[in-house]
Amino acid sequence: MGMNIIYIILGTLAFAICAPVLGCLLAGVDRKISARMQGRVGPVLLQPYYDVRKLLGKENASVNATEGVYVTCALVFTLLAGGIFVSGGNLLMSVFVVALSALFFIMAAYSTRSPYAEIGAARETLQVMAYEPMVLFMAVGVYMALGSFNVATLTWAAAPIITDTWAIFVGFLFVLTIKLRKSPFDLSYSHHAHQELVKGITTEMSGSTLAKVEVMHWCENILFLGWVAMFFVWSNPLSWVLAIAVALAVYFLEIWIDNNFARVKWQLLLKSAWIVAIVLGGVNIAVLAYW
Amino acid sequence: MSFATKSPWVIHYDASSCNGCDIEVLAALCPGFDVERFGIINTGNPKHADIFLVTGSVNEQNIHTIKEIYNQMLEPKVVIACGVCACSAGVFHDCYNVIGGVDQAIPVDVYAPGCAVRPEAIIDAVVEALGILDKKAKALAAKKKGA
Numbered sequence: 531m532g533m534n535i536i537y538i539i540l541g542t543l544a545f546a547i548c549a550p551v552l553g554c555l556l557a558g559v560d561r562k563i564s565a566r567m568q569g570r571v572g573p574v575l576l577q578p579y580y581d582v583r584k585l586l587g588k589e590n591a592s593v594n595a596t597e598g599v600y601v602t603c604a605l606v607f608t609l610l611a612g613g614i615f616v617s618g619g620n621l622l623m624s625v626f627v628v629a630l631s632a633l634f635f636i637m638a639a640y641s642t643r644s645p646y647a648e649i650g651a652a653r654e655t656l657q658v659m660a661y662e663p664m665v666l667f668m669a670v671g672v673y674m675a676l677g678s679f680n681v682a683t684l685t686w687a688a689a690p691i692i693t694d695t696w697a698i699f700v701g702f703l704f705v706l707t708i709k710l711r712k713s714p715f716d717l718s719y720s721h722h723a724h725q726e727l728v729k730g731i732t733t734e735m736s737g738s739t740l741a742k743v744e745v746m747h748w749c750e751n752i753l754f755l756g757w758v759a760m761f762f763v764w765s766n767p768l769s770w771v772l773a774i775a776v777a778l779a780v781y782f783l784e785i786w787i788d789n790n791f792a793r794v795k796w797q798l799l800l801k802s803a804w805i806v807a808i809v810l811g812g813v814n815i816a817v818l819a820y821w
Numbered sequence: 822m823s824f825a826t827k828s829p830w831v832i833h834y835d836a837s838s839c840n841g842c843d844i845e846v847l848a849a850l851c852p853g854f855d856v857e858r859f860g861i862i863n864t865g866n867p868k869h870a871d872i873f874l875v876t877g878s879v880n881e882q883n884i885h886t887i888k889e890i891y892n893q894m895l896e897p898k899v900v901i902a903c904g905v906c907a908c909s910a911g912v913f914h915d916c917y918n919v920i921g922g923v924d925q926a927i928p929v930d931v932y933a934p935g936c937a938v939r940p941e942a943i944i945d946a947v948v949e950a951l952g953i954l955d956k957k958a959k960a961l962a963a964k965k966k967g968a
């Protein structure tokens with residue numbers, strides 16, 4: 531138990547250093563590829579970094595004292611969730627800690643009492659409701675395929691878990707679009723210009739608080755791609771290369787989806803995500819349980 | 822150059838007048854010209870914006886809106902008056918409800934003349950504004966350090 535905590539602390543430190551760097555580069559590549567898909571040149575690769583540095587240099591102002599605290603908590607719990615995952619810890623714990631982070635983010639928006647931020651927060655809540663069942667099915671599926679929630683177990687597995695859980699993987703890809711805040715499921719907060727009620731959940735966030743939100747998104751994206759990669763890792767060390775390649779390919783697919791589909795209404799978001807969770811997640815788990 | 826100039830997010834407000842300048846400004850911001858190359862993002866949220874583009878003249882109705890948007894923006898920030906109406910009320914200067922140019926409501930940093938304002942004038946004004954933004958950002962950083 532004592533060793534576990536040390537691993538988690540080390541993992542969190544490593545994640546807190548690496549994830550923002552990788553996530554920032556990923557966001558830069560995302561914006562460049564998106565621009566190219568729209569026939570534009572797009573910003574420089576380090577544009578997301580410049581944005582955050584600019585935000586950090588802005589005047590400090592906030593509608594209340596609690597918003598910034600909530601956002602800081604959201605960022606810290608994202609880093610902790612990443613730390614649990616990369617240190618080979620408990621997948622279910624990682625999933626729950628990320629959910630806690632999402633909760634703090636929603637609380638931050640609600641605490642401002644701004645009608646626009648509240649609409650964003652309500653939509654974010656809907657998104658959490660939409661993706662959470664599938665994410666839990668994903669964790670359960672991994673447990674049944676692996677016999678353990680411990681991610682480290684993957685490194686001595688005889689075969690990648692994708693062989694037993696491909697339906698769950700497809701279902702997870704579906705809700706990944708929600709988690710990565712990509713269109714058509716970017717209901718609460720969109721990175722695209724001017725398609726938002728003011729600016730959704732981040733309407734009242736500014737300066738360094740908004741910078742923290744950006745860094746949190748970078749880290750989240752890296753963690754979620756880590757979950758994707760997890761399906762392709764087994765005892766063969768070369769499988770890491772395959773896993774990273776799949777994660778990058780999945781991200782490219784997400785960018786493509788983002789640029790080709792218009793935002794849907796929340797009813798369709800909720801229904802489709804739950805149907806996918808019940809059909810793909812439920813059937814896969816039933817198969818794992820009875821065969 | 823400070824980071825402020827590498828990621829100038831703009832907010833745009835059409836005060837009044839004939840809307841000609843408004844259309845020019847929006848056309849300059851549309852994806853065809855790809856202002857994102859320079860890190861520019863067109864935002865609808867004053868709290869996220871660094872550059873305030875105003876077109877049209879100030880009147881009794883919109884003076885409060887202009888002041889509100891300006892006050893919600895965080896330092897460092899710059900204001901560009903786009904078009905003759907925004908600079909000095911232009912052809913509408915003697916209308917019964919018109920107060921004058923944007924500088925009657927808020928401090929203006931750059932004046933971009935023209936009726937309607939030409940895209941080249943808008944670009945020139947934004948380049949000029951970036952220089953001012955840079956100075957303001959450095960002054961703010963020095964103040965933050967001192968405090």
Ligand code: SF4
Binds near residue numbers: 842
């Ligand atoms: S400056 Fe000319 S084109 Fe621009 S808003 Fe005024 S009247 Fe219209």
